Amino acid sequence: MANAEIILTASIPNLGAEADIVKVRRGYARNFLIPQGKALEVTPTALRKINHLRAIRAEREAREVTAAEELASKIGKLNLSFTLETGETGKAFGSVTSKDIHDRLVKELGIDLPKHAVDLDRSIKESGDHEVPVKLHPDVTGKLRISIVTPKVETEDAEGAEEGAKARKRTAKS
Known part of the structure; x- marks a missing residue:
């Protein structure tokens, strides 16, 4: 020993x-x-x-x-936007993961960034604005702003849709 x-x-x-x-x-x-x-x-x-x-x-x-400090300032000025599909109840399908953020960041800035640099505790499932830490060096961490948006689902008036369906059935029977 x-x-x-x-x-x-x-x-x-x-x-x-x-x-x-x-x-x-x-x-x-x-x-x-x-x-x-x-x-x-x-x-x-x-x-x-x-x-x-x-x-x-x-x-x-x-x-x-x-x-790393120069890159952190570039990342601080950047705002990435992600779209999540939602159901009728407003619950999001899927999530935005650290891999999604990493891939988009590499694409936007054209840099080589380690995969573990995006320090996300858990996947983001809520819409809104979020701040994600990006570890660029043991002493330097950049803050990336991301926005999660959900597309507006065009919903017809439920009663109007039912009446339209009933009218189509009536015309089909005649």
């Missing part, structure tokens, strides 16, 4: 970011991380290299945050 200290050369979910020094199980380091090029053993040479990796990571993260 010995642990090894390693320097990550790539970000690994639930473990650490690039240039972090972490302790992992020796077998995980020896058999997976180091052969895959995702980590280095902690040595004096590697410790000097870590400063270079940290500088590169800081520059890259600054660019990513700036790009």
Whole structure:
């Protein structure tokens, strides 16, 4: 149950970011991380290299945050509209899911956005205006406004429809 200290050369979910020094199980380091090029053993040479990796990571993260903030401002100005069919009682058929929102957002902005970026707790089934968070970066979340509209169903006067049906039956019998 010995642990090894390693320097990550790539970000690994639930473990650490690039240039972090972490302790992992020796077998995980020896058999997976180091052969895959995702980590280095902690040595004096590697410790000097870590400063270079940290500088590169800081520059890259600054660019990513700036790009994410610009995209968040574009998303904040956008208002997407979705149509849901409703029955006679006004209950919606179907819902608007995070996948629907993601697909429409990618189509509207022409960007490559991860599928999990649209952070919708549950599908939207109610008509009206909604605000949906879009996670663009761990530090940047944009707010997308969407409108759910239901088409106006043209309903005839129920009594008028019944009378029209009765009149058609009478003329058919004669």
